[in-house]
Structure formats: structure tokens, C-alpha cells
Amino acid sequence: MTLRLLWTSLWIGGCTAVSCxxxxxxxxxxxxxxxPKARRVALGLVVVGAALPSFLMVDAWMEILxxxxxxxxxxxxxxxSMPSLVWIMVWIHWPLATLLLTSSWSFLDRSVLECDPxxxxxxxxxxxxxxASRGAVIQAGLLVFGLAMNQFSVPALLQAxxxxxxxxxxxxxxxDSGAALLQCLPHWMALLFVAWRLRTARLVGFASDARGVAExxxxxxxxxxVWGCGGLFAGAAGFAVLLPTILVVGSAETWTGIGAVVKANxxxxxxxxxxxxxxxxxxxxxxxxxxxxxGGWLLWAAFWTPGIIxxxxxxxxxxxxxxxxxxxxxxxxxxxxxxxxSGLAWTAxxxxxxxxxGDLFDEFRLAGGRxxxxxxxxxxxxxxxxxxxxxxxxxxLTLWDVEVLCILSPPGSQTVSLLVFNLLHYGHTAEVKSxxxxxxxxxxxxxxxxxxxxxxxILAAALLVGCGGPPSGVGNALDSGYFSGVRxxxxxxxxxxxxxxxxxIAVDALGRFYVADMTGRVQRFSERGEYESQWxxxxxxxxKPKGMCLDASGxxxxxxxxxxxxxxxxxxxxxxxxxxxxxxGLGQFTQPRAVAVNSLGEIYVAEFGEGERVQRFQGAGGxxxxxxxxxxxxPGEFSRPEGIAVDSKDRVYVADSCNHRVQVFDREGxxxxxxxxxxxxxxxxSYPYDIQIDxxxxxxxxxxxxxRVQVFDxxxxxxxxxxxxGDEPGRFNNPWSIALDPEGNLLVADSGNHRVQKFTRxx
Numbered sequence: 001m002t003l004r005l006l007w008t009s010l011w012i013g014g015c016t017a018v019s020c021x022x023x024x025x026x027x028x029x030x031x032x033x034x035x036p037k038a039r040r041v042a043l044g045l046v047v048v049g050a051a052l053p054s055f056l057m058v059d060a061w062m063e064i065l066x067x068x069x070x071x072x073x074x075x076x077x078x079x080x081s082m083p084s085l086v087w088i089m090v091w092i093h094w095p096l097a098t099l100l101l102t103s104s105w106s107f108l109d110r111s112v113l114e115c116d117p118x119x120x121x122x123x124x125x126x127x128x129x130x131x132a133s134r135g136a137v138i139q140a141g142l143l144v145f146g147l148a149m150n151q152f153s154v155p156a157l158l159q160a161x162x163x164x165x166x167x168x169x170x171x172x173x174x175x176d177s178g179a180a181l182l183q184c185l186p187h188w189m190a191l192l193f194v195a196w197r198l199r200t201a202r203l204v205g206f207a208s209d210a211r212g213v214a215e216x217x218x219x220x221x222x223x224x225x226v227w228g229c230g231g232l233f234a235g236a237a238g239f240a241v242l243l244p245t246i247l248v249v250g251s252a253e254t255w256t257g258i259g260a261v262v263k264a265n266x267x268x269x270x271x272x273x274x275x276x277x278x279x280x281x282x283x284x285x286x287x288x289x290x291x292x293x294x295g296g297w298l299l300w301a302a303f304w305t306p307g308i309i310x311x312x313x314x315x316x317x318x319x320x321x322x323x324x325x326x327x328x329x330x331x332x333x334x335x336x337x338x339x340x341x342s343g344l345a346w347t348a349x350x351x352x353x354x355x356x357x358g359d360l361f362d363e364f365r366l367a368g369g370r371x372x373x374x375x376x377x378x379x380x381x382x383x384x385x386x387x388x389x390x391x392x393x394x395x396x397l398t399l400w401d402v403e404v405l406c407i408l409s410p411p412g413s414q415t416v417s418l419l420v421f422n423l424l425h426y427g428h429t430a431e432v433k434s435x436x437x438x439x440x441x442x443x444x445x446x447x448x449x450x451x452x453x454x455x456x457x458i459l460a461a462a463l464l465v466g467c468g469g470p471p472s473g474v475g476n477a478l479d480s481g482y483f484s485g486v487r488x489x490x491x492x493x494x495x496x497x498x499x500x501x502x503x504x505i506a507v508d509a510l511g512r513f514y515v516a517d518m519t520g521r522v523q524r525f526s527e528r529g530e531y532e533s534q535w536x537x538x539x540x541x542x543x544k545p546k547g548m549c550l551d552a553s554g555x556x557x558x559x560x561x562x563x564x565x566x567x568x569x570x571x572x573x574x575x576x577x578x579x580x581x582x583x584x585g586l587g588q589f590t591q592p593r594a595v596a597v598n599s600l601g602e603i604y605v606a607e608f609g610e611g612e613r614v615q616r617f618q619g620a621g622g623x624x625x626x627x628x629x630x631x632x633x634x635p636g637e638f639s640r641p642e643g644i645a646v647d648s649k650d651r652v653y654v655a656d657s658c659n660h661r662v663q664v665f666d667r668e669g670x671x672x673x674x675x676x677x678x679x680x681x682x683x684x685x686s687y688p689y690d691i692q693i694d695x696x697x698x699x700x701x702x703x704x705x706x707x708r709v710q711v712f713d714x715x716x717x718x719x720x721x722x723x724x725x726g727d728e729p730g731r732f733n734n735p736w737s738i739a740l741d742p743e744g745n746l747l748v749a750d751s752g753n754h755r756v757q758k759f760t761r762x763x
Contacts, residue, residue, distance in 0.1 A: 003186075005161060005162060005163040005166050006163050006186050006190075008082075008161065008162055008163070009149045009162045009163040009164070010149065010190070011082075012082070012085060012086055012089065012148055012149065012151075012155075012162060013144075013145040013146070013148040013149030014145065015086045016086055016089040016090055016093060016144060016145070016148035017141045017142075017144040017145040017148065018141075019086070019090045019094075020090055020093050020094050020096070020097040020140070020144045021097055021101075021137060021140060021141050021144070023090070023094050023097070023098070023232065023236050024094060024096075024097030024098040024100070024101045024140060025097075025101055025137070026229045026232045026233065027042075027046070027094075027098040027101075027102075027229070027232070027233040027236055027237075028098055028101035028102040029225075029226065029229040030042065030226060030229040030230040030232075030233040031043060031046075031098070031102045031233070032102065033226045033229070034226075034230070042233065042237075043102070045237045045241050045242075046095045046098050046099055046102075046237070046241075047095070047099075048241055048245075049091075049094070049095035049237070049240045049241040050095035050096060050099065051396055051443065052240075052241070052244060052245070052440075053399070053400040053417065053420075053436070053439060054092050054151070054153055054154055054400060055153055055154075055157065055400075055402075055417070055420050055421060055424055055432075055436075056244050056248065056436045057088055057091055057092050057154075057240075057244050058088060058153075058154055058157050058158070058424060059244070059247075059420075059424055059432050059433070059436065060243055060244035060247045060248075061079060061084070061087075061088055062079065062157075062424070063247060064243075064247075065077050065079040065084070066079055079158065080158050080159050080160070081158075081160075082160060084158065085154065085155060085158050085160045088154060088158075089148050089151060089154060091236075091239050091240040092151075092154070092240075093144045093147055093148060094236055094240050095240065095241075096140065096143060096144060096147075097140040097141075097143075097144055098236075100136045100139055100140040100143070101136050101137065101140060103136065146304050149190070150164065150304055150305075150306055151164065152164040152165060152168065152306055152307065152308060152402075152403045153402050153403065153421055156168060156421075156425070157421070157424050157425060159542060159562075161541075163183070163184070164184075164306040164308065164403075166183070167180050167183050167184055167306065167308055167309070168308045168406070168407070169540075169541070170183070171308065171312060171407070172500055172501070172518040172519065172544075173494075173518070173519050173520055173540055173544075174494055174519070175492070175493050175494035175498075175500050175519065176494070177312050177315065177316050180308075180309065180312050181309065181312065181313075184305075184306060184309050188301075188304075188305055188309070247433070248433050248436050248437055248440075249437065251433055253430040253433060253434075254430075254433040254434050254437055255434075256633075257430060257431065257433075257434045257633070258434040258437060258438070259678075260633075260659075260660060260677075260678040261431060261434040261435060261438065261678070262438065262678075263660075263677075263678035263679045263684075264660050264678035264679065264680075264685070264686040264687065264705055265416065265419070265435075265438070265686065265705065266679075266680065267680065268414060268415070268416055268419065268705070269416060269438060269442065271330075271412065271413075271414070271415065272399065272415040272416045272417070272439075272442055273442055273445060275330065275333060275334060275337075275398065275413065275415060276395045276396075276398040276399050276415075276442075277395065277446075278334045279334050279337040279338050279341070279394060279395070279398040280341075280391045280392070280394040280395040280398065281391070282334060282335070282338040283337075283338040283339075283341045283342050283344070283345040283394050284345045284348075284349070284387060284390060284391050284394070286338060286339075286342045286345060286346075287299075287342055287344075287345025287346040287347075287348065287349040287390070288345070288349045288353075288387075290342075290346055290349075291346065291349045291350050291353055293346075296343070296346040296347075296350065297343070297346075299339075299342045299343035299346050300343035300344075300347075301343075302339050302340050302341075302342065302343065303340055303341060303343045303344065305340075306403060307340065307401060307402075307403025307404040307406075307407075308403050308404075308406065308407050310336050310339070310340055310403075310404050310408075311336065311403070311404050311405075311406070311407030311408035312407060314327075314332060314335075314336050314408050315407070315408065315492075318332055319492070327410065328410045328411065328727045329410055329412075329413075330410065330412055330413040332408060332410060332413075333404065333405060333408060333409070333410065333413040336404050336408055337398050337401060337404055340401075340404065341394045341397055341398070344390055344393060344394060344397075345390050345391075345394060347390075348386045348387055348389065348390030349386070349387060349390070351386050352384070352385075352386030352387055391446075392446055395443075395446060396443055399415070399416075399417060399439060399442060399443055400417055401417065402415075402417050402418050402420075402421040405417075405418045406418065406421065409733075409734075409752055410727065410733070410752075411707070411725045411726050411727050411731070411732075411733040411752060411753065412725045412726075412733075414734065414752075416435055416438060416439050416442065417439065419435060419705075420432055420435050420436065420439070423435070423640070423658075430631070430639060430658070431639060431640070431658040481719075481720055481762070482711060482720060482722070482746075482759075482761065482762060483722070483745075483746065483759040483760055483761060483762055484760050484761075484762045484763075485759070485760045486729045486730045486757055486758065486759050486760070487529060487729075487757070487758045487760070488729050488755055488756075488757055489525065489529045489755060489756040489757070489758060490502075490515075490754070490755045490756055491754065491755065492754035492755075493754075494519050496523070496531050496534065497523070497525075497531035498754075499515065499517045499519075499523075499754045499755060499756070500517050500518045500519050500754060501517055501518040501736075501751045501752070501754060502515050502516070502517040502736070502737070502749040502750070502751055502754070502755070502756060503516060503517060503518065503544070503545075503546045503736040503737060503749060503751055504516040504545065504546055504547055504548040504558075504559075504736070504737045504749065505548065505737045505738065505739045505747050505748075505749045505756065506548040506549050506550055506556060506739055507550070507739045507740065507741045507742075507747065508550050508554060508556075508571070509550075509554065509742060510527065510742075511526075511527030511741045511742055511743065511745075512524060512525060512526055512527055512532070512571075513525050513527075513739060513741065513747055513756075514548060514556055515749060515756055516537075516544070516545045516546070516548055516558060517544075517749075518544050519544075520536060520537045520540035520544050520545065521534050521535065521536050521537070522534060522535055522537070522545070522548075522556070522558060522569070522573065524571070524573075525756075527741065529756075529758060533572065533573065534573070535569070535572075535573025537558070537560065537567075538575075539560075539563060542562035542563060543560070543561055543562030543563070544562075545558050545559060545560050545561075546559060546561055546593060546736075547559030547561070547592065547593050547594040547595050547606075548595070548737075549595050549596050549597055550597070551568075551597045551601060551603070551620070552597070552601055554570070554571060555568045555569065555570060555576055555620070556568070556569045556570075556571070557595050557597070557603070559592050559593065559594065559595050559605070560592075561591045561592055561593055562591075563580075563582075564580050564581060564582035564583075564588070564589040564590065564591075564592060565578055565579060565580030565581075565589070565592075566578070566579055566580050566592070566595065566603070566605065566622070568620055576620075577620050579620075579621075579622035580592070580622065584609075584610040584611050586615070586624055586627055587615070587617075587622070587624040589605065589607050589611075589615075590607055590608070590609035590610045590611050591607055591608050591609040592605050592606070592607040593606055593607060593608060593640075593641065593642050593643075594606040594641065594642060594643050594644040594655075594690070595644065596644045596645050596646045596652070597646065598646045598650045598652075598667060599646075599648075599650055600650070601618075601619045602616055602617065602618060602619070602625060602667075603616070603617045603618075603619065603620075604616055604617075604644055604646065604652055605617065605644075606638075606641040606642070606643070606644045606654060607641070608638065608639075608640040608641060611629075612629055612630055612631040612632075612637070612638040612639060612640070612641065613627055613628060613629035613630065613638065613641075614627070614628055614629050614638075614641065614644065614652065614654060614665075614669065615627045616668075616669070626668055626669055627669075628665070628669030629641070629669075633659050635663070635671045635674065636663070636665075636669075636671040637659075638654065638656050638659070638663075639656060639657070639658035639659045640656075640657045640658040641654045641655065641656055641657065642655050642657040642687075642688070642689040642690065642704075643655030643657075643688065643689055643690035643691045643702070643737075644691070645691045645692050645693050646693075647693040647697060648693075648695065648697070650666075650667040651664055651665065651666060651667070651672065652664070652665045652666070652667065652669070653691050653693060653699065654691075655688040655689060655690055655691045655701065655702075656674075656688070657687045657688055657689055657704070658687070660676060660677060660678040660679075660684075660685045660686060660687065660688065661674050661675065661676035661677065661685060661688070662674060662675055662676050662685075662688060662691060662699070662701060662712075662716070673715075673716065674716075675712065675715075675716025675717075676688065676701070676716070680706050682710070682718045682721060683710075683712075683717070683718040685701065685703055685705075685706070685710070686703055686704070686705025686706040687703060687704040687705035687706075688701045688702065688703050688704070689702050689703070689704040689735070689736050689737065690702040690735075690736065690737045690738050691738075692738050692739060692740050692746075694740050694744055695744070697713070697714040698711055698712065698713060698714070698719065699711070699712040699713070699714070699716070700712075700738055700740070700746065702735050702736070702737060702738040702748065703735075704734050704735065704736060705734075706724075706725075707723060707724060707725040707726075707731070707732040707733060707734055707735060707752075708721055708722060708723040708724050708732060708735075709721075709722040709723055709732075709735070709738060709746070709748065710722070722746075722759070723735075723748075727753050729757065730757070730759075732748065732750050732752070732753065732757075733750060733751070733752025733753040734751050734752040735748050735749060735750050735751060735752075736749050736751040737749040743761055744761035745758055745759060745760055745761050746758070746759040746761070747759075
């Protein structure tokens with residue numbers, strides 16, 4: 001299995017590298033042969049393309065060629081396939097190949113192009129341009145191959161079985177670190193070879209005036225050849241830069257929803273800026289300290305290692321009582337990311353400080369200068385721009401990074417990119433566009449800070465870049481008005497009474513509770529929280545269960561979003577019935593996420609994707625009784641309904657997560673009211689993922705974004721707030737699900753802390 005997946009990864013990396021080299025070479029010909037203005041515009045497009053996050057490209061093609069894509073009916077192209085994966089990877093990595101190949105001709109001597117007047121057209125390209133770019137071709141090919149083979153987020157979003165994506169899925173299922181590291185060994189060895197091969201690579205700048213070269217290329221290659229290359233470049237720039245940018249900036253839903261998205265993610269945006277800045281600064285410090293170490297190219301091995309492996313290694317090293325203070329803080333994430341990008345910092349520092357040769361240092365010493373004076377007065381001014389460029393590059397890479405965070409994510413360390421990845425994992429949503437636009441603004445923040453330094457002073461820049469600060473917990477750990485105590489159940493792992501991101505929880509009439517997590521298991525516990533039994537879902541390759549409840553007969557209903565079905569199990573885990581089919585028609589499912597049962601035994605299933613709706617079925621037969629809802633933010637419209645519950649009067653409550661509210665309907669789906677708005681204050685919400693109603697009509701809302709549970713009265717007025725970000729008892733890290741037992745005790749699936757918390761009801 002590992003060898004087959006390795007071959008798949010090699011095939012994807014090879015196809016992507018070859019395609020990028022061909023497109024990059026053609027694009028470089030056009031850029032080299034263009035006039036000064038066209039050259040600057042072209043280079044600007046390429047640089048913008050290199051700075052765009054990979055999931056922005058994925059979101060664009062999901063919107064175009066996904067199940068409801070506007071171009072799908074014309075092309076009939078299956079987006080979730082290997083050719084589509086390579087197609088998207090080419091547009092992600094094409095700018096890198098173009099920049100490297102363009103740099104190889106940037107200082108090309110005009111006399112070389114005109115040495116033999118008879119050499120023209122393709123002959124000139126073969127005999128002059130190709131040899132001149134041979135080093136850049138090798139570097140670009142190896143870099144693109146390594147990055148494509150190492151890519152995790154794009155294959156995971158397109159549900160492609162590459163080695164890195166498989167390691168992530170298998171680790172979440174088994175929590176076996178040794179198996180994950182062994183599985184990655186051939187992958188890591190291949191990429192270590194790439195790092196070794198690039199150890200002597202040098203960065204080449206761009207000539208400020210290439211007019212002579214451009215005139216010679218235009219004359220010797222011929223206008224048709226250059227214009228042909230220009231046409232291909234325009235197509236590449238259109239697919240890689242203009243298309244995703246226009247879909248984000250030019251979409252009305254981006255701007256109509258951006259206000260709500262900002263309000264719901266204020267702390268997340270500041271935290272993203274802080275983690276990016278801290279990571280870039282720490283990586284640069286490490287790179288400068290190791291500048292004189294000739295084996296610094298080994299630091300690039302961390303860059304080529306899949307981020308999930310770095311996360312797994314950090315779990316193995318720091319998930320111990322002695323390092324608890326460090327492991328459960330944002331610092332472990334910053335250290336992991338800084339080590340991953342320290343190779344880039346080392347290369348930049350070596351290039352920057354290397355500009356001052358030994359002869360200059362000897363002269364400085366003879367003049368009576370000290371080493372620190374030489375560093376401050378000579379080396380630092382020459383190296384500052386190289387170091388600044390490296391800092392910004394690492395800052396951008398950290399902004400886009402989700403590989404380390406999806407495994408290693410302590411309370412308060414989540415970023416906008418991780419949120420986008422989680423949302424995109426189930427398909428395109430309107431929320432993603434606004435988040436991508438926000439992330440692009442965050443990427444520009446250092447440039448704005450530099451402008452603020454020049455215009456407004458240091459204080460303004462500090463306020464602009466440092467507005468996030470380190471994450472801190474807020475809110476009440478335990479609201480004594482409702483609960484008298486809290487008990488923590490479980491730790492991270494795949495064994496009995498252990499959890500890996502528990503996402504659903506349900507309670508039966510005896511107070512026993514059932515928990516489904518990312519291992520694909522459902523575990524049963526007694527009312528006292530003692531482990532009793534478990535069963536494994538039959539299929540987990542495409543995705544894990546999410547959404548649970550019990551019916552009047554005591555059957556446990558378990559939703560499988562990726563398999564578009566509802567499962568009925570008895571208390572021992574025996575499958576009683578299974579129904580549901582994939583599709584967007586009535587009675588079919590796209591991404592079912594939550595299930596609830598009313599007093600008549602009718603089953604409500606909330607789903608999103610093509611069908612942002614709630615469907616009502618008769619009992620366990622799966623007979624459709626009705627359906628309501630559509631995509632939008634108006635009354636009765638949904639944006640990723642994640643949770644659903646029914647009260648004693650059979651009114652249906654829906655946690656409308658990406659609209660940051662709760663909507664209430666009657667039994668047949670007639671809209672009654674809604675409450676909640678984006679934000680972090682009392683009565684405000686950030687991604688409500690689950691909802692429950694107690695016997696007194698009080699409504700409990702589990703907020704993934706704010707890491708808390710709010711209590712509302714029957715009319716939607718806030719009565720209390722429970723929890724806040726953290727890993728102490730009574731605090732949460734992105735909770736996914738809640739349940740109430742017959743005694744009124746509250747159970748919370750504290751996903752990011754890999755545990756369940758039980759709050760004891762005050763008598």
C-alpha cells in the first residue's frame with residue numbers, strides 16, 4: 001500500500017514538474033522578450049500568483065467544476081480525480097518555475113544571442129536559451145517536484161489518496177505515530193535527496209534594464225514565436241492568477257458576507273498575524289545563528305518533510321507532563337513552523353552576510369574595528385534586504401500552512417488558513433471567499449506596516465502588525481448559575497476511553513453516552529463516565545462520522561457525511577438499518593451533518609453543499625415527508641447547518657453555522673424566528689456547531705469559533721456563558737458537539753482538547 005501511494009505521489013510530482021517547466025519556459029521567453037512595461041506587468045502577475053494560497057485555487061475550481069460548478073455541464077470534468085489534482089497543482093506551482101527560469105536569462109549577454117546571425121527561431125532556443133537556463137531548469141524542476149509531492153492540503157481537499165494525505169487519514173484513525181513515521185520514510189528519503197541536490201543553489205536577481213536582450217529575442221526568435229509564447233503566458237496567468245482573484249474580489253457574496261465574517265473571527269485574524277510574525281522572526285533568528293554552519297542545507301529537510309510528520313514528532317516529544325506548559329500553548333506551533341522554514345532563513349542569511357567577504361573583514365580588523373562593529377556597520381546593512389525578504393516569505397508560508405496545524409493545534413493556535421481548510425474539506429462555501437480576502441489583506445499587513453513606519457512612525461506599525469497578540473482565554477470557565485462541577489473524561493489516543501478529535505455525542509435514557517471521533521469509532525460510556533464498549537464504522541477512507549442522536553426505541557442514529565447515509569445501531573453497535581443515497585434530489589444527501597428525532601418518530605437531517613436544507617423523513621424507513629431551506633442568509637436560508645435539535649413542542653432548532661445564528665421552525669419547516677449574530681460578545685456567535693434544548697426550554701448552543709457554550713431562554717435571550725478557549729477543566733478548544741442527559745447534565749465533545757467534559761447540573 002505504501003509503495004503504491006509513493007508511486008502515486010511520485011507520478012503527481014513528476015507530471016506537475018514537467019508541466020510547470022514547459023509552461024514556465026514559455027512564459028520566461030515572453031517575459032524576456034517583452035518591453036519594459038509589459039515585462040513589469042508580467043512579473044507582477046507571476047509574483048502575485050506565487051503569493052496566492054493553494055486553497056484559494058482549490059476553492060476557485062470547486063466553484064467552477066465542482067458538483068454544482070458553472071462549467072461542469074459544459075466540460076463534464078470530474079474534479080475529484082488525479083488529472084484534476086495535477087491540473088490544480090500546475091497552476092499553484094507554475095509561478096515558481098517561471099520566476100526561476102526568467103532569472104536565468106535576466107543577465108544574458110546580448111552578444112551571445114547575436115553571435116551567429118544564422119541561428120534563429122527554435123534553433124536559437126535549443127542552442128542558446130536552453131543551455132543558459134539548464135541550471136534553473138534543474139532547480140525549478142526539483143523544487144516543483146518536491147513541493148508537489150509534499151503537498152497535503154490539495155489532495156486532502158480533493159479526496160485523492162497520495163502518501164501524505166494517506167498518512168494524515170491513517171494517523172487520525174489509528175493514532176499510531178510509529179506507523180506514520182515508517183510510512184513516510186521513503187517519501188522523506190526522496191525529498192532529502194532533493195534538498196541535498198539543491199544545497200548549492202544560488203538565487204539570481206532580475207536585471208533592471210533588459211531592453212537589449214528583449215530586442216534581440218524579438219528579432220532572432222521572430223514575432224510569431226514570441227507572441228505565441230505570450231498567448232500561452234496569458235492563458236497560464238489567467239488560470240493561475242486572474243481566475244481565482246476575480247472569483248474572490250468580483251463576487252458579490254464576498255463583500256456582502258465579509259462584515260459578518262470579520263466580526264465572527266476578530267480574535268482569529270489577530271492570532272493569525274501574531275503566529276505568522278512570531279514564526280518568521282524565530283526562523284530568522286535560527287537562520288542567523290546557524291549562518292556559519294556549512295551543513296545548514298540539512299535544515300531544508302524539515303521544509304520537504306510533510307507538515308503532518310512534524311506535528312506527529314512534536315506530539316511524541318512534547319506530549320508529556322514535563323512539557324505540558326509548552327505543549328498546550330501557541331509556542332509549540334510557532335516552534336514547529338519556525339523549524340520547518342529555518343532552511344529558507346539560513347539560505348537568506350548566508351547569502352546576505354556573505355556579501356561582506358573575508359578581505360573586507362580583515363581590513364576592518366586592521367583598522368581597529370571589533371567583530372560586533374563589523375556585523376552592525378558592514379554586514380547588517382548589506383544583509384537587511386535579504387533578511388527582510390526571507391522574513392516576509394516565511395510570514396506568507398506560515399499564513400498558508402495548515403499541515404502542521406491540522407495535527408498540532410493547542411487552544412488558541414488556530415489560524416484563518418486552518419478554518420478555511422476545515423470549511424473547504426466539505427466543498428465550496430460562500431464563507432471561504434470572504435476568509436480568503438481577509439487572508440490576502442493579512443498577507444499585505446507587513447507592507448502596510450513598512451509604509452506606516454515611514455509615514456506615521458514605529459507606534460502605528462506596531463499597532464497594525466501586533467494587534468493580535470498572543471492568544472488568551474476569555475469567558476467563565478464554569479458558570480455556577482447552572483453547573484456545580486465539571487469532570488474531564490478521556491485523553492488523546494486511539495485506545496479505550498481515548499479520543500482523537502471527538503465530533504459527535506449522544507445520550508440515551510439511562511444516561512449512558514456515545515462518542516464518535518476521528519478514529520471512526522463510536523465508544524459507549526456509563527452515566528458515571530466509565531468506558532463500556534465500542535464499535536468501528538465499516539468505512540472510513542472517505543471520511544469519518546459526524547452527527548448523532550437517539551430515537552424513541554433507543555437506536556443510535558449515526559450520520560456519515562462522506563457516504564451520504566444514516567445508520568441505525570443498537571446499544572451494542574449492531575447495525576440495524578442503513579439508508580440514504582448521494583445526490584441533490586429530494587430524499588438524497590450531499591453532505592448530511594446532523595440528525596434529530598421528534599416526538600412522532602420523524603427524523604430530521606440537516607445537510608449542506610448543493611442542498612443547504614433540512615429534510616424530514618418518516619421513521620427508519622427513509623420515506624421523505626418534506627424539505628425546506630436553500631443557500632443564503634435570509635429567513636429559512638442556510639449556510640452550512642451543522643447542528644439540529646427538537647424541543648418538547650416539536651419545534652426544530654438549526655445551528656446555522658456560517659450565518660452565525662440559530663433558526664427556529666415548526667414541525668413542518670415554517671420559519672418562526674432566529675437569534676444570534678456574528679461576534680464574540682454575549683448573545684453573539686462564531687460558528688455554532690451544535691444545539692440542545694432542555695426540559696425547561698432553555699437552549700444550549702455550542703460555538704466552535706468562540707470555544708464556548710451559551711445558554712439562551714426560549715425566546716433567544718442570552719442567560720449565561722460557559723467556558724472559553726483553554727485546556728483547563730471547564731474550558732474548550734473548538735468544541736463540536738453537546739448533549740444533555742436525563743438529569744440535565746451537559747456533555748461537551750471538546751474536540752481540540754481530545755476529550756469529553758461532563759458538567760454536573762446544580763440541584
